[in-house]
Amino acid sequence: MSLGSVIAMGSSQWVVDHLGWQWVFWGAGILGLLWTPFWIYFVRNSPCSHPLMSRHEQELLAPNLAIKPKRNVPWSRLLRCWRFYPAILAEFASSWLANQTTNQGPSFLKAQPSQNV
Structure with a gap:
């Protein structure tokens, strides 16, 4: 279970009691919109593509980031x-x-x- 789910389940009753049931949904939407710029800026597919990573750090990480071929799942x-x-x-x-x-x-x-x- 994710931390966000635990916080949402724990706080939604308080929000309903004090602000109304609509604010559970408005609050989740607003928090999502506030979170989006941070996610777009900080999250990358590879650490080397992050804008705050120095050239030296990229060179240190490069050998450990080799893409390994995927293996087929032996379903039978x-x-x-x-x-x-x-x-x-x-x-x-x-x-x-x-x-x-x-x-x-x-x-x-x-x-x-x-x-x-």
């Missing part, structure tokens, strides 16, 4: 391996639980008499 071998299926099951269960917690959790808590959601 993977599908015949019994260890693959518990991993798939664990990923499915984890995703299902995260989805249920996110989507059904607030309704469940609201139905509890001791919770004020």
